[in-house]
Amino acid sequence: MAKIARHAGHSSRVTAVATTVVDGRPVAVTGGWDKSVRVWDLTTGHQIGKTPCGSST
Secondary structure, X not given: OOOOOOOOOOOOOEEEEEEEEEOOEEEEEEEEOOOEEEEEEXXXXXXXXXXXXXXXX
């Protein structure tokens, strides 16, 4: 069975998840109600990137 991990980072609900491999490293990209997109290293479980998105108006 696959290992399930919980990653803390978003301050609200996560509404989108995608997985891919970047430079040989498995990553997940998540987006949520906190208007951010985060990139996670699935080997270490650490967040490796964050981009704010959406409009503040």
